[in-house]
Amino acid sequence: MNNKEYDLVIVGAGLSGLKLAELLKGSELNILLIEKRDTIKTLTKNYFGTFLEYIDRWKLDKYLLYKCGWGMYSTETKYFNNLEGKSLCVLEMNAWAESLKLDCDISLNTQIVKTRREKNKIILIDKNDKEIVTRLVVDATGIAQTISSSLGIKKSKIDFLNYVYIMENHSLENQAEMFYFEDTDLTNCGGWFHTLEPGRCLVGCAEYTVPGSLGKIELKKRLDSYIRNFHPLNSYLKNAKVVEEFCMAGPTTTEHSSIAEDNYISMGDAAGAGGPFIGDGFRMAFAMADSAYSTIKTAFSLEDFSKKTLKIHAKNFKKEFGKWYKWSYLFRFVWVRYLTNTEMNLFAKNLKKLSDDDYYKILTSKFSPLILWRLFTLKIFVNVFKNFIIYHFLEPIGLAKIKRRPKVL
Numbered sequence: 082m083n084n085k086e087y088d089l090v091i092v093g094a095g096l097s098g099l100k101l102a103e104l105l106k107g108s109e110l111n112i113l114l115i116e117k118r119d120t121i122k123t124l125t126k127n128y129f130g131t132f133l134e135y136i137d138r139w140k141l142d143k144y145l146l147y148k149c150g151w152g153m154y155s156t157e158t159k160y161f162n163n164l165e166g167k168s169l170c171v172l173e174m175n176a177w178a179e180s181l182k183l184d185c186d187i188s189l190n191t192q193i194v195k196t197r198r199e200k201n202k203i204i205l206i207d208k209n210d211k212e213i214v215t216r217l218v219v220d221a222t223g224i225a226q227t228i229s230s231s232l233g234i235k236k237s238k239i240d241f242l243n244y245v246y247i248m249e250n251h252s253l254e255n256q257a258e259m260f261y262f263e264d265t266d267l268t269n270c271g272g273w274f275h276t277l278e279p280g281r282c283l284v285g286c287a288e289y290t291v292p293g294s295l296g297k298i299e300l301k302k303r304l305d306s307y308i309r310n311f312h313p314l315n316s317y318l319k320n321a322k323v324v325e326e327f328c329m330a331g332p333t334t335t336e337h338s339s340i341a342e343d344n345y346i347s348m349g350d351a352a353g354a355g356g357p358f359i360g361d362g363f364r365m366a367f368a369m370a371d372s373a374y375s376t377i378k379t380a381f382s383l384e385d386f387s388k389k390t391l392k393i394h395a396k397n398f399k400k401e402f403g404k405w406y407k408w409s410y411l412f413r414f415v416w417v418r419y420l421t422n423t424e425m426n427l428f429a430k431n432l433k434k435l436s437d438d439d440y441y442k443i444l445t446s447k448f449s450p451l452i453l454w455r456l457f458t459l460k461i462f463v464n465v466f467k468n469f470i471i472y473h474f475l476e477p478i479g480l481a482k483i484k485r486r487p488k489v490l
């Protein structure tokens with residue numbers, strides 16, 4: 082066994098781990114970045130979402146591929162708002178990762194499998210039994226959430242499952258388009274489409290993991306069904322070919338039971354901060370790296386790595402996202418259980434009536450009671466109440482059923 086001691090160890094060189102290592106460039110600290118893959122130069126190629134307001138904050142303008150509007154397509158109502166092309170964008174994060182010149186130690190092909198505490202330090206143990214000692218560990222292991230589990234911190238649930246195709250040869254004239262689509266007879270949280278580089282696009286559908294939700298194989302069938310039957314996917318993708326496919330899971334809105342413990346903080350998906358909407362995964366990974374950076378500076382200046390000091394990290398997160406997230410959580414809760422195509426169609430119509438400002442707030446998960454009221458209106462609230470009664474009281478005794486997701490396609 083081989084022991085080496087670091088001031089700070091970042092485990093995971095994904096979005097948040099790399100961002101934090103970049104922020105810490107030039108620091109006097111003795112830092113190690115650990116990654117289980119054999120490179121830190123690749124990430125998922127392109128990220129899309131409502132990042133425009135963050136481009137300056139994170140100096141990402143060089144990696145901006147394109148900007149475009151956003152549409153909500155239900156079974157009857159298709160509504161696209163281009164918000165002057167300012168609502169969403171696609172960033173080439175692979176190019177960003179490739180451009181990084183980090184000055185910390187980097188350990189590739191190193192998978193941390195266990196941890197233990199010893200006298201105010203954390204010992205990380207990799208799969209070859211090599212031990213790395215540190216005063217502070219930053220868990221950036223993504224959805225694997227390895228470090229938190231081994232320290233006994235309750236994991237966030239895996240909250241949704243996506244099945245995704247990258248397709249070539251679509252027939253869109255406009256190279257920049259993104260929309261959300263939903264047929265509640267197929268999946269409980271719809272899917273999304275967006276163009277990538279010319280000729281390539283991404284299409285995926287998802288299920289929130291509530292009791293009875295679909296597994297990987299069934300989800301893929303439902304994605305095929307969307308592509309065959311749902312307008313305009315069926316016309317855009319008529320002659321398109323699948324060139325890549327994958328299934329991915331992620332957390333949504335459920336901040337971890339603890340993101341700051343003695344000698345430990347977590348960021349991004351490892352902190353259970355995935356978010357329910359377009360771009361939340363990216364935005365929260367980067368914002369939490371900012372927050373971890375300021376927390377680390379304070380902890381090292383005080384030479385105090387206790388939970389009491391590291392809790393600043395959790396406070397920062399709440400300050401930036403907490404105000405909105407309880408409402409977006411409520412929105413998701415209602416959506417998954419009580420909205421059927423009838424309500425989704427009304428919902429898409431209501432979106433048309435919103436001001437651009439409110440529309441953009443929804444895209445960035447900035448929900449409030451007022452926005453929910455404008456979006457749902459009385460009619461949907463009444464329907465939601467009816468569906469609530471059916472779902473909880475009438476369905477269990479077989480007296481009525483909400484028409485959603487028939488088993489056979």
Ligand SMILES: Cc1cc2nc3c(=O)[nH]c(=O)nc-3n(C[C@H](O)[C@H](O)[C@H](O)COP(=O)(O)OP(=O)(O)OC[C@H]3O[C@@H](n4cnc5c(N)ncnc54)[C@H](O)[C@@H]3O)c2cc1C
Pocket residue numbers: 092093094095096097098115116117118125127128129130191192193194221222223224225226227327329331348349350351355359360361362363364366
């Ligand atoms: C295919 C795909 C497409 C996505 N597209 C978008 C998008 O368009 N927009 C958006 O906002 N979000 C998107 N997301 C979600 C987004 O990628 C995540 O929310 C974000 O990457 C979280 O960042 P992170 O740093 O927490 O974790 P990750 O970026 O997942 O990084 C975790 C890193 O830790 C490493 N690791 C894990 N366990 C260990 C271990 N035990 N030891 C050492 N290393 C370990 C992993 O190899 C990985 O490099 C996408 C996710 C996927 C999978």
